[in-house]
Amino acid sequence: MELWTEPQMASIRKMLNPRSIAIVGATPRMQYGGRFLAAALKAKDRVRVYAVNPRYDEIMGVKSYPSVTSLPEGPDVVAVVVPWDQVLDVLEESHRKGAGSAIVISAGFAERGVDDRRDLQRELGAFASTSGMRISGPNCLGLANVKDDIWATASSRGAEGLTGPIGLVCQSGATAFGPFLVRAVENGIGFSYIISTGNEADLDFTDFAHYLLDDPDTRVIAGFVEGFKEAGKFLEVAKIAAERGKPIVLIKIGRSELGARAARSHTAALTGADARYDAIFAQYGVIRVQDYDELLETAHLLAHTPKPQVPGIAVVSHSGGISSLTADMCGQAGLDLPLLGDEARDGINGILKGFGWAANPADVTGFANSESFPRIMEHMISDPRMGTLVVASAGADAQAQQVISQRDRTDKGVVFLWTGSRDAKAGLTQLKHARIPIFYTPDKLARGLQSRLAYHTWRERRLADGFATTPPRTAPQDAAITRALGLGRPTLSESESKQLLAAWRVASAREYRANSAEAAVAAAERLGFPVALKVDSPDIPHKTEAGVVRLNLRDAAQVRTAYAEILASAKAYLSALPLDGGAPERLPDSVGVPRVGGGDRAGNPTPSPLMGEGRGGGEFAAANALAQARISGVSVQEMVGDGVEVIVGVNCDPQLGPVLLFGSGGVMVEVYNDVALRRCPITRAEAQAMIAEVKGARLLQGFRGRPAADLEALADTLVRVSHLAMHLEGHLAELDINPLMVLPRGHGVKAVDALVVFRST
C-alpha cells in the first residue's frame, strides 16, 4: 500500500507555498474570516489574495468576489470560513474552479460528537481524496509558511514569527498559534512552517510531517497530537525521519484517563493506551515531552547543537548553589558530568587562584563575568571527556558575547542555563539572537540534554541495526493460519493455540491427549511423573478459576482422582454457561495490564506434541452430554520444573497495531506491572532490550544461585512471536503465553499455557 502519493504531496506543497489564496467567508470584522484575510494580506506583494463574500464589494482594500467561480483563477489555497453546512458546496465549487488545496476553518463536524456531523466530516475526507484537492481541517486555524512570511491562518494571535529550522504540526490550532508561537517568538525560537490540522478529515499530522521530511528548511519536526488516525503511517514517518536524522519531538495527549476523555471531546481520532505510545515512541526514536516550553526548548536544542561526540557534560557557573542544583538534575536525568582532567583543572586553577572550584561542575565565582571567562570555558570544553558545555549564569552582554564566540569556535554543543529573569534584556537578548539554546531551570536543561543524547544514541544504534522487518510466511505457517481460522471460533483452546505457535517454532511442554482415566495414566507414565492434567476447551480460557487443572500429580492414583475431579469441574462450569453455548465473558486486558489468571503458572508446565485426537469412549463419554461445550479432551502434560516463568503476549491495538508484551512471570508481573512493550515486528536487539528492561528478568541471569536461563532462546521466541503477530495482522486480537518457561541455557523455552483470541468480525 502506498501511504503517500505524489499528487498528495504536490497539493500539500501548494498549500504551504501558495501563490494565490482565496478566503471564502472573508469579512471586515476581525473574526475568523477577517483575521484570515488580514493575515494573508501581509504577503500581498508576493501572493494574490482574494476575498470571497457576496455581501461586500471590497474588504480591507481588496475586491470581494461573490463566489469562488467568479474568481479570476483557481487559487492554490481556498480558505473556507463558512457555516458547516455550506462547506462541502464550497469545496466542490473550488475543485471545479481548479483550486489546488483547501483549508477548512469552519467547525461543527466530528468534534460535536454526533453521528451526522461525523458522517459529514467523512464526506469531506472522501471528497478530498477523490478530487485530489487536499484539505487541512475542518476545525483548524490554518497554517503559516514562516520562512517566506506567508500566513494562511485565522489565528487571533497575529501573524508574526521568527524563521528557523523547526517544522511545527499541531492538531490544536489554538495551541500552535497560541502558546507555541508566542513563546517561540519570546525565546528566539524560529519555525519553517506552522501547521494546524484540526479534525483531520483528510490530511493528518503524518501527511504534513512526511512533507517536512523532504523540506530542506526543516531540521526538526515538532508536534502536538491528541491521537493518530493511522499509526502505521506515523511509524513510517518515524522511520524516514530516523534515516534522515530529523528528530521528531511530540506532545501526545493521553497520559491519563482525564486527558483521553478531554481529547475525545475535541478531536475525532481516539486516544490509545498511553504506555503503548511511550514504548513505541522509544522504539522509533520519537522524543516525547509534556509541556509547551519543553517542546520548544528541546526542538531548538536539537536543531542548534551538533551530535555529541562523547556524552560528558561540563557545567560552569558563577555560583556553587546553581552549579550544585544543575549537577543534581543532570545526575537525576542519567547524564554524566565527568571529573575534570588534570590539564583543565590546573588551567582553571591558574585563573581562579584560590577562589571558587575548578571542578565539574565548576564554580568560578565572579570570574564568570570577567575577561578570563573565555579561557575557563576553553579549558572545560577542550577536555576530551566533555561533549557539551553548559554555562549556568545570567551575565550581561559581555558574557553573552563570550559564550557566543565560544560556540562559534567549537564543534561541541554550547548551551545556556539562564538563571536570571526571563524578561532580562542584557545578555539574554544576544543569546537568543545568536540561537544559543537556552533553558531556564536546571531540570528542564537536564531533561533536554538527556533527550538529545538519547536521540543520537538511539539513532546511531538504529542505523546500525535497521528496523525490524517481517519475513514472508512459510508454507507451514500458512497452513497453521488456515487451520486456526478455519475453526471459525474467536477463541482457540490451549492445544489449538500451541499448535499455532508451533508453526513459528515456539515449543510447548510435552503433552498427550487422554479421553479416559486409564489413558491419562498411560500418558503420565510415558511422560514420567509428576504430571499435570488440564481440560482442553476453547470455552474455558481461564482453567484455574474453573477448577479444571491439577498439578504435580505424582502417581497413577493421583492421576485417576484428578481426571475425575476436573471432568466434574468442567461439567459444573460449562453447565453455568449461557444457553447459546458461547464462552463466558472474557476477563479484560491481556497486554495493557497483563492477565495473570490463577495458579497455573506458579511453576507448572504443560505439554505439546499432541496425540490421541479421538473423541468419545470411556469415561469421556460422560462429558459428551456437554457436547455443545467443545471439550476437545483432557491433556496430560509434563511438569516443567527447572525454568523461570515469564509472560509473552500480543495485544492488537486498533490504533497502534500489534504490540508485543514481555514480563516477569508469577505474582510479580501483577504486583509490579513489570513489563516491556514493543510494536511488532521486533529485531533481535529489540528483544534483548525488552529482556533487559524488565527488572524481574534478572532472575533469568542466574540470580541468587539459580542457573542462568536460556536468554538466546527467549530472545528468538520474542522475535518469532512478533512475526506471528504481523503474519496474523487483521485477524489476531490477543495472544497470551503465560507462563512461558525459560529453561537453563541451551535448553530453550517451553510454553506451558497459551491462549489465542481472534477478532470477532
Added chain:
Amino acid sequence: MELWTEPQMASIRKMLNPRSIAIVGATPRMQYGGRFLAAALKAKDRVRVYAVNPRYDEIMGVKSYPSVTSLPEGPDVVAVVVPWDQVLDVLEESHRKGAGSAIVISAGFAERGVDDRRDLQRELGAFASTSGMRISGPNCLGLANVKDDIWATASSRGAEGLTGPIGLVCQSGATAFGPFLVRAVENGIGFSYIISTGNEADLDFTDFAHYLLDDPDTRVIAGFVEGFKEAGKFLEVAKIAAERGKPIVLIKIGRSELGARAARSHTAALTGADARYDAIFAQYGVIRVQDYDELLETAHLLAHTPKPQVPGIAVVSHSGGISSLTADMCGQAGLDLPLLGDEARDGINGILKGFGWAANPADVTGFANSESFPRIMEHMISDPRMGTLVVASAGADAQAQQVISQRDRTDKGVVFLWTGSRDAKAGLTQLKHARIPIFYTPDKLARGLQSRLAYHTWRERRLADGFATTPPRTAPQDAAITRALGLGRPTLSESESKQLLAAWRVASAREYRANSAEAAVAAAERLGFPVALKVDSPDIPHKTEAGVVRLNLRDAAQVRTAYAEILASAKAYLSALPLDGGAPERLPDSVGVPRVGGGDRAGNPTPSPLMGEGRGGGEFAAANALAQARISGVSVQEMVGDGVEVIVGVNCDPQLGPVLLFGSGGVMVEVYNDVALRRCPITRAEAQAMIAEVKGARLLQGFRGRPAADLEALADTLVRVSHLAMHLEGHLAELDINPLMVLPRGHGVKAVDALVVFRST
C-alpha cells in the same frame, strides 16, 4: 535539650529588623563591601548605616569609621566583608562593642575543603553561641527584610523586591538573590524576608525557619538547602509549621550522586541519602520541589489560595487542545476533574448555544473573551464537586479583571494557567498585581495543585493523628539494653539480637540451643519436625553464605547430619577470619539498599525462647578450639511455614537519625527495591501507611487465594521497632529483621533472623 533559646531568637530578630547596620570592609567600588553599603543605604531614612574602613573618611556620602570600636553605638547588625583571616577579630571586636548580630559575607572557610579552614569556621560558630552575638554565614550574601525594605546584602542583583507572605531561606546566596529574587519580581511574587545562610557556622536554615514560624507576615516558608546541619531541629521546625499551618516548600540538593558531589564542594553540611529525605519530607508534610520556578509558583499558590473544601478541579479554556493537555496533566498528577453537574452544564450550554463543550474541562471557545465569561466561571465554581477553578487562557485586561472579580467573590481557589507569552503585558500584568497564582505550563500547574491538595490533606490527618512520640523505656527494656551493650561488641549474634527485640515484644520463631547432635535431635522432637539448624555467632552475621544454616530437616537423621556439617562449615569459615578474631568486613547497606543476604529467608523460620545456654561438652567441645570465635551454640528452630516474608530494618543515618525500613521479602525487595522508609518514631497510622506503600505487601492481604496475614501485628511491630530505635539512639547503627514472617490473621509475626549492629565508638 532546648533547640532554640530566647536570646538566640532575639539576635535573629535584630538581624532581620535592624535599626543600625555597620559594614566592615565597606568600599566605594561596587564589590561585596560597596554593594552591601549601597543596599543598606536604601533604608538610610529608617536605619543608621555606618561604613567601617580605615582607608576612607567617607564612602557613598556617609562617614567611614576606622574600626567597629570607634562607632557611636553597638550596631544591631555588623556586616563582615574582610579577608577570612580577619573575620574572627572583627567579630570579637563587634561583640565587645555590643553589636546584636553579624552577617559574615567573607568566604574562605569550610567550603575550601581543607581542615584548618573548617576548624576556623568551627571557631566562628563557637564564638557566636558563647558570646550570644549570633552569626549568619560565612560565605553568604546577607539578607533582606523585604516588607520593610531593609536590604542587608552584598548581592550584585540589586535590592528590589515585592512584599508578600513568603519567607525565603537559602544556603546559596547567589540562588536566593539570583533566580529566586529576580523571577519573583518578574512574576509578581512577594517575600517577607530573603535570608542566605551560607556555610552555617552558627545559625542555620532551621534557626531562621523557626523564627519565621513566629513571624505574622510569613505564611509560607520556602527554601533551598544542600544539607541540614541537624536534622532533628529541622523535624521540630516541620512539626511546629504543621501545627501553625505554614507550609514549607523546599529544593533539597542530593537527588543524585552528582548533586551530592557538587554540594560537598560548596557547603559544609553533608548531603544524605536522598530516598530518606523524600520519605521524611512526606512524613513531616514538607513539599519538595525541584526547580526555581516550581518553588516560587508552589509557595505563591499555597500563600494565595484557601484550603480546598473538596479536591475537584474545574478547568475552563478558550481552546480544546489546551484544556485537553491541562486535564491530561492533572490526571497524571493524580488530581480529579469531576464531571460537571447538570445544573452547571445546562447553564453553560445556555451560553455557548452549540459552540464548544460544556464539560470539565470546558472548551468555551471565544466565550472566554466575552461578557458571558463571568457567568461561565460562576457556573463552574458553584458546582459543589469543584474545589478549585483553573482558567487556562491568555486574554486581555478584560478577561483578567473578570477572573480577579471571580476570585474576590468566592471562597474557593482561583488559579490561572497563562498560555500566552511570559512577556505579555495585557491581562498578565493585572493578574500578577492581584496576586492570582499563575502557572505557565499544564504540568507545572498540575504539580502545584497536587502539592497543595496533598499538603492540606496531610495536615488535616496529621492534626488528627498527632506526631509520633516515644514512650519511656520499661524496666525490661532498660535491662535488655544494659545487657546488650554490656557484651561490648558492635555486632550481636542472632540470638542476642532476638533477645533484645523481645524486650520490645517482637516475637521470634521458637528455638532451643543445642551443644551436641543428640541435644539437637531432642530439641527438634520437642519443636516438631521439620526444623532448621543454625550456628549462632556474632562473628558470622551472614550465615547462609557461611554455610552454617540447614533448613527443612525432616527427621533425626537429617538433624544429626546437618549438625555435623554446619559445625564443619563454621570451623572452616572462622579459621579464615583475620587473626584478631574480629568479624569479617560487613557487607554494606541495610536500609538504603536493603541487605538481602542469602536464602535464609526463602520461607524459613528461626526460634526464640532460648534454652540450654551452657557451653562445652559433647561434640561441641570440638568447636571450642575456636573459642576465640564466639560461637554461642547451635540453635534448633521451628520452621515457620505459613507466613508471608517481609523485611524490617533500621538504619541510623548520621544526619537524619534512625530511619525505619519496611519491605516485601524474598527476591522482590532486591529486584524492585520495594520498600517504605520513615523517621523513627512512627505512629500506628504511619505503620499502616508504610505497609500500604509497599507494593509487594499486597501479598499480605490474601492475594491469590492465600489467607490474609496479621496486618495488625505487623503494624504494631513496626511501631515497636521504631521505639526500640529511639530508645537506643546514639548506640544503634543498624538493625535487620530479615525475614520477619507475618502469620495468618490473629497469629502475629515471628522474627526468623535478626541482626543488631551498634556504633563502634
